[in-house]
Every structure is written in C-alpha cells, then in structure tokens.
Amino acid sequence: EKESLVRRLAADKGLAPSATVHIRSIPEKITRCIDNGWLAAPVTDVVHQLLELDGPAFRRRIVADAAQQDARDDALCHPLLLNRWRDQLTETLVEMAPSANNAHTKHLHDLALTNRPRSDAQLRRLHDRRRMFAALLQRRSESVRLITSLNDGMSLAERRDPSYELLKKAGDQAYNELVRRHPGLYRHIRARLARYETRYGRLQLTEPRAQLRAQIYDELDRMRPAHIASPARS
Template identity: 30%
Template sequence: MSEVRKMTYADLERWWEVDPNVLATTVVADATGHVHPTVSAALRSEEWLDHWADVLYATVGELDSSAERMTYTGDPRLPRVTRQCGQVHLRMQEANTLLRQRSRAEGRDLMPKTVTDARQAALSLLAKHHREEATKLRAEEIAHRGLAPDPPTHDWGEGPADAFDAIENAVRSGLLVAPIAAQTRRLIHMRERGFIVAVGHDVKQQRERNDGLRHPLLLRRWTAALTYLRDTTAAQAGGIATWTLVQPALDMDALRALPSQQAWLVINRRRFLRGCFQRWRECSRHVQDVVRTVAVRTEDERRPWSEATHASRITLAQRHPAQYRMLRDALEPYTEPGTPKIRHGALTQNQRSELFASLRERLAAS
C-alpha cells in the first residue's frame, strides 16, 4: 500500500485494468490516507466511479466480517480494522452521493422533452389542442420523408419485473447486440442448482468476476439466485433477509457459548450474506444500465419519426403564432436564462399539471 500511495494515475491505470487487487489496494489507500491527486480524481471520474463504489462496498463487507472474527477471537488488531472500516464507510457515502447525482442527471436526460424543454412542451400542447390538424401535418411530413406510417415498436410491459422482459426482448429482436460466449452459453443451459452454485462461487470471489453472469439474458436468473442465497443464508447467520449491507450486531456471548465449529459457521455465513448484497447491488446496476441502453437505442431507432413529428409541429406553430407565443411566454419563468430548458426543480409534478391545465383552458378560450 505504501508503494501505491506514491504512484500517479498514469502509473496505476494499466494495473487497475488487469488486476482487481491493485484497484482494491488503491481504494483502501485513498480511504485511509494520502494518494496522489490524480489517483483520487480518477477514482471519482465517470470511467471509474462504478468500479470505485463496487470495491468500497466489497471492502466494507470484508472489514465488517474481519471485525466480527477479531472480536470473537480477541485479536489485538481489532481497533485498527474498526478504524479502517469507519474510514471506508465515509468514502462509501461519498461514492453514493456521486452515484445519486449521476442517476438524477441520467434520469432527467431520459425524461420526455415535453417535461424538460419549454419549446417542446409548448409544441405538444398546441398539437393536442389542434389534434386533427396536427395529425394531418404529421402524416404528410412522414410521407414526405418516405417513412412508414409508424415507427418500430417493442413491448416494454409495466412494473419493475418487466425490466428483465424488456432486456431479453431487446436481445432477441436485435435491438441490443449481446454475443453469447462459451462461458455464458454453459450458464444459460445449466440446471437451476448448478447455476445457484456458480452464483455462490462468484459471491465468494469478491475480487474476481464471472463475466458470464453479467450477460443480459442471465440478469433475471442472477437476481433470483442471489435472492435465494440471501434468504437461505440469513436465518442461519443471525442476519436479515433484506438487501442491506448492515446486519444486526452479533451477540458475542451467545456466539462463544456455541461449539467452535458452529460459531465459525455463523461468522462465515454472515460474510457470505454481505457478499450477496454486494453482488446484488452490482447486478441491479447492470439491470439499470442495460435498460437505459435499450431505452436510448429505442429512441435512436425512432428518431426519424420524432424528427418528422417535430417538423410538423413547427409548421403548426407557424400557422398559429399567437397561441404558440402565449404558451412560450407562460413557460418562460420556469426556464434557464437564455435557453428553453426548464430548470430542474422549477415545477413539481402537481404544479406542472396545474400549469398545463390552465394553459389548455387559455387555448380553448383563444
């Protein structure tokens, strides 16, 4: 670790890519002391943020488990490990803050433009008011561009469980290209028991990765297997069967009253339970990332129709300039200066609904 503290990001970048242990050592060094500024910045960069967070969660789980073992055995290193655990927890909170900020930004980017862009919102309101005229203009523009009447569609379904359906349908339809390597093919054809064993082995090897499990067609089974392992392990480990890193404190007096072999089994199962959480968190992030990718590719696939719709609405606004100007003026107070972008947080959902209802009334009266 002392050597890592002296190295720059240029020195470490290649090592991080090929050796998870070097990345883990760097993450702990950053949490517990000084590292080169370029290293600290790189960990928090878009390229490495997810990897940094993954290692922090895995490290906290390992340190919590080490602290339990040391408490049970009376190991004199316990104060140092407890201090390190607290330091890594602080870094984990920092990483979570950055992840939340990114998630909000990405979520806003995927929102309909009618929610985030005053110009698009005004055009949408105008098109709904002049529905027949807008529909005719859109059909004419689509035909002029030589497009089919409607864009391609994919069945997304509803609810969180359907995220897996959306991912699997996207792969099968070719919208999402995901080559199946030999390792992945073996996992796809595994019976359930063998698959759960493979997932359990991946949980135990926190600094390695079974890349096959991360294939889009296996994310559903990976999630289910992790949930099964969590549920079957929690009761035996004195833990709770929910997705959390923090487990109830061990009753050391009760633990020491058990036969040694049984006590160690409880300690090791608690470590495994923390590993399940870390892998579940990673799996959930993979699901979110793939769903986001599918959404972006669906939007790209439909872009020619979206552009035709936008062009037809511009024509509509030119035909009804006074109404369009009224809508833009009404939305102006909520936009960022000099742009049509609606300020983040400028309108709650209820306020937006009330504003749009009043604008529809003004259109009807005009």
C-alpha cells in the same frame, strides 16, 4: 388487432417489418438491441451454456462466483442473464439468512446485537456463513446497478433510433383506430378506470396494475362479439 394495425401503419411510413416486431419480454427487448447494434453484448458459447442451466446448477454457479474475492464470473453480467442472476441471488439470500443469523436480506446487521452463546467452532462456521452472505449481498447490489444501467441504455438507444418516433405515431394512430372500431369496449375501459383517475389520463391505483389489467381484459373478452376472433395474449 392493435399489432396488426401498427404493422400496416408503420409500413405506410416506410418502416421495415423487423422494426414492428412486438416485444413481449425483457429477453426479447435485449436481443433486439443486440441485433440492431444498440448493445455490444455478443452471445457467446459460455452465455448460451449459462442460459441452459437448470435452477440448482445456476445457483451453484452464482455461489461459486460470490466465493471469489478477487475475480468475477463475467458471463453472469451478460444482459440476458442479469435478471436471473439478481433473482437467484435474492432467493439464495432469503434461504441463507437464518443460518447467517440475519433477520433480513437488506444488509448485514451487527452480530453484537445478539447475545446467544456459541462455541469457537460455531463462531467459525457462523463467521464463514456471514462472510458468504455479505459476498452475495455485494453481488446482488452489483446486479441491480447493472440492470439499471442496462435499462437506461436500451431506452436511450431506442429513442435515438429514427424508427422510434414513427413507431410511436403508428401506435397512437392504432389506438385511435381501435377506439373508432370498438366504441363500446372503449367506454367500458373508461368507466372501469374512472374511479382511479385523479385527472384525465392519470391514474392512482389502489390495486396492482397487472391485476386490474387482467380483470379488464377478461371483461372485454366476454363483451367482444362472438363473430370477432379475440387475439391471443401472452
């Protein structure tokens, strides 16, 4: 209902329908930035191939990349792959930590802190394992830096676009209209959030935001009049 209101209000302000497409995921946001020319990141055949890889194949790809000392698998740095790259690196590090004799995945700690005796062959295997562990740590740090830069860049590009302020105003108007149409539902939201308010409009949550939001949505669905269709949520 809110999205329908935004589309109508935005159209009244002269915005094209493409500007009001609701973004529901990070890949959708990245794709919109690429399509609008805000982000120079062509989706090549290699990128498409990586996007279609299953979990084990993608993991083999990132491990092979980390094993390279003086080269990079540049396709992994594509905006559409960054989050998957980071998440898979973290999963691999968690699985590898015990065999690398590392208690965590934050950094590589000093092996001298352990006193377990090892043969030469064991030391060589452990050395190789820890070297790979360090390479994966480095790649994860790189992926996190790239993700931060990407998010900053996309936010700046969106705010520079002329449609940004118009859409923001349309969104505010849509919320106000929803409050006017459904005062009982709005009062319920306000009552549920009152315990978390430190001042009007500012919350200090004691439980995960997504969990609280899901609970309130479920309550609103039960309160909503049966003759009004409840819009699907993804």
